[in-house]
Every structure is written in structure tokens, then in C-alpha cells.
Amino acid sequence: PALVFGYDAPLLALACALLAAGLVSFFPFMGPRLLAGLSAGGFLLAPVLAKGAFALGLDERLSPLLSESWLQRLGYWSKAVEWIWARPLPGWGLDASRAFGPGIQLHPHNAPLQIWMELGLIGAVAAAIVWASIFSGLSRPVRTPAAAAAAAAATAYLVFGAVSFGVWQPWWLALGALSALACILVLRARPIDV
Template identity: 35%
Template sequence: MAYGYTFAGLMLLWPLLALLGTQGFAPLVGLTGIAALILARPKWPPALYAVAFLIFIAWAAASEFWSPAARQIITGNLMEGTFAIGARSLIIVMTALFGVLTLAAAARTDMSPRAQALIWIAFALHGAIALASGFISGPFIEAVYGTEPQDTVAGIQNVNRNINAFGLVLPLVAAALAHRFGLKGTLAAAVLTALMVVAAIRVDTQAGVLCVAGMIGGFALAQVLPRNAYRALFGLAAAYVLFAPAVMMGLIRSLDGVSRSLPDSFQSRLWSWEAAIGHIREAPLLGHGLGASRTWRETFAAHPEKLAELAPNWAYYPVIPGHPHNMPLHLWAETGLVGALLAAAALVLLAIRLPAPSSLRADVRFAIAGVAGASFSLFSFAYSVWNEAFWAGLALIAAVLVLFARRAAKG
């Protein structure tokens, strides 16, 4: 109970951190992980899927040794205010460890109704802020971030991340409304989902729209496959990771005939994936090392045949803008076949470990499937595979699902 109240109290920070662009989710999972060590004493040894996941993280961290983007572990001076953690590997390892500790503690914790109510308050506030910022994004950004161009760009990015993060919360809210209030709740969930789509379109975050599509797909699979939906979801995810270069190249080739009619942003994304696959071929076994994609700064000016299909202002835009915006390809490019095998193994073991959906209460059953579907959409189109804010937020939502499932099982 102590950890349940502590976790719920910390989750009250969730809407504020989402409003600020979600970057604070990583420190938040650090706090929940530390609290887990003190209050919940997670079981040892960890589950097999967690061991496989940590081995993958260790491999990814080790790959920084041969990466052209490798940095010193710690830079700057704390007293002078220039202290920073330079090594991405350390950030990734710490986020993974705290996330695993949080989930392990949730699996041993009973949550009271009051603690559960605090989490619902946090998610309700997040929803209200995310949707409002989407519908009044112009005045909202000006009021919060000012009118300087660089501040406006940062504001737009934070609004987009905020809405995308609510895309991971929406499955819990929608499933709970439908379960608790029947037809009226289902209608309310549909209206909320429609508002999410409109807000995402208004701020031009296609990832937010695809998040909703993934959620609906997850819901449908849980309905059609009441015993094996989770195994299907995570098994497909494992196959996707393992065969990502072939899958994505097939997608690119299938769109050749219509590529000229696609928006410039989507066309450039296809070329980014194609370029990433080219880098994968250069180091297929071990990859180029953690963070290597940040050093691939070739612009469209070097590809006049591609630039001819884009607006002139794309000339100095990188073909791979920091990362490929597809996590499986990014994982392959930087950690190679070894990393893909380890990640796929962790997903397969997780699929085996998860209970049958039909054994869970309806709201929990559909929420898990919806969150999985929504996260797979973001996994494919949005963030860097090493984005600690995304993974920290997903770990916290997964911990909420575990806590809610335990609460539902006890009636």
C-alpha cells in the first residue's frame, strides 16, 4: 500500500511534465524506481523477459564503444553549472533499470481506491491540457512560450509530444469509460477519441492520429482473439523488429507508384528509411554503434533527383534528420542483427508471460491491448529508439496497468 500511494502521488506530476514536453518523464521514472527499492523490494531474480531486455540494453550501451558519436561519460563542472551526462549509454541504462524496478514493484503492490483515484485525476488533467493545447495551439504557444521563433518551434514540438503522450493514456481512459458506464461511456470514449484525432490534425502530428489507429487495432484484436491477442500483438512486434529492413523496404517499393502524390514530409520519411537501410547494409551484424545516426548529416542537396520532387527549401534538410523515425530500423542501424535478435527475444518472452486477455476484467483487457497498439504506432513513425522520455512514459503507463489489473483481480 505504501508504494501504491507513493507511486500515485508522484504520478500527479504527470500532467505538468506532459505539458512541458514529456522530457521530465525520465526523471519521474527515476523517482518511482528509487521508491520501489525503498518501499516495495522487488523480487529477485527478475522475470526472464526482463533479463532479456536488460541484456539488450547492455548490448546497446556497449555499442557506444565503436560509435562515431561516442562521448565522454561525464562532462563539465557541477559547481560551474556545466555538468552533463555525455554518454547516451548511461542515460539509457539508468532509464531501463528504473523502469524495470518500477514495473517489478507494481507487480507486488496493492493499490487502494484513493491511490487509484489520484492517477485518474492526473490522466484527466493531462487529457484536458493536451486537447485544449491542440484546439487553441496558437494562443497557447504564444502564452506559454512567447513569440520568439526558436521558442515557438520548441512550443510546437512540446504540444505535439504532449498530444502523442495522451495517445498512450487514451486507451486506459476509453476502456474505463466503456466498462463503467456502458453505452453512454462507450459514446463518451468515442467522442474523446474523435477530439484526440482533431487535436492531432490541428497541430499536424500524424503520429497522434496513427496512435489512435493503433489503439483501435489493439481493441479489435482483443475482441477477436480473447485468448491470444497479447501473444499476437507482441509476437508480431518481435517479427517486425527482426525483419524490419525487409519489411520497410517492401513498404517503400509498394509506394513507388504513388510517392509523387504524397506530402513532402511523408516522401522525405520514405527516403530517410531507405537511407537507413543503406547504412544497415554497411554494418549488418554489429551495427554502427549507439548514436551513430546523429553523424549522418547528408542533405537533400546531395541528391538532386530527390530534391526535384520537393520544395526548394528542403535542399539543406538532412535525409536522416538525427534518426530514421522508425525504431526497428534505428535499432538495426546502430546495434545490428545482434541487437535485433535480443530485442525480439525480449518481446517473445513477454508475449509468453502475459496472461490471456479473457482472464482479465474487460477494462484492463482492452486497455493493455490499446496501449500496445498505440505504442507500436509511435514505435514506427515518431521517436528515436533511444528516446528515454518515451520509454519512461511507457514504463509508467505499464506500471499503472499492472496496478489496475491487480486491483481489478481483487474486486
């Protein structure tokens, strides 16, 4: 469906998930820790990275290559960065991004920027701790297919959250919870003796 309808986010999430699974498969101890650092850094540095990208004019250079939906996302991200820097420590309040129209429709379509915008530095630190804990908890002394699958699922969730969905959408949170539950069950499963 992603290819037929021209959706880029699922393909990006799939590619990143496969990379994460490969990393955890080949480096079962350090791979998850690297993913932990990358995810935590992504949440902590999101406004700085976005502001730097806009300052370098990357959005203007990429805009001729992007579809309308990606151009809208760039606009949302630019507005979110402005509002983040206006109140970086406390943020604007839970689900406040819905009040920042017309610059942002509903939410910024980027989980780290939405967390920063609404919950400020404290929210970003909390999100970084949660995601670093999830990934570092997958670290194993030996290769484990279940850990690779869990890393892939978590990475796909993060990538989709970074380009598409609002953080507080109930169905999105439910999908994350069900995915986490499935990963926990697979990670704790014991082989059946026949």
C-alpha cells in the same frame, strides 16, 4: 489536436491501438500471442520489408499522396536500410544514427530500423524478445479489459515508435516506462469489496 494540426501518426496509433484492444478482447488467449508474433516479426524483418518495399517502388507510387514529413521519413528509412545492410550483424553503435547526416537527421524515425542500424542483429533479436514477451504476457483464458487496455497502450507506443520518435530519447523511454507501470498496476488490481 491531431485533426486540427494535420498530424497523421496519432490517428494511425489510435486506429492500431483500437484494433489491438478489440483483438485481445475477442480473442483473450490467442490475440496477445498474435500481437507478440507481429511485433517480433516487425523488429526482425524491418530491413527486409523496407528494402522490399523500396525495390517494388512503393515509395515512388505513394510519394504524390504524401506530405513533406512523410516524404522525409521515406528518405530516412531508405538511407537507414542502406546503412543496415552495410553492417547487419554488429550495427554501427548505440546512438550512431545521429552521425549519418545529412541522409538522416537525428534518427531514422523508425524504431525497428534504428535498432537494426545501431545494434545490428543482436539488438533486433533482443527487441523482438522484449516485445513478444510483453504481448504474450497479456494472454488470458478469459476476456480481461485490463489486458485489452495494456495491448492498446503497447501498440500505440510501437506505432508511434515506428513512424516518429527516436528510440533513445529519454522522455520517450520515460513515457514507455510510465505506461508499462500503469498497465502492470491495472493488471494486478483486485476488485474492492464494498
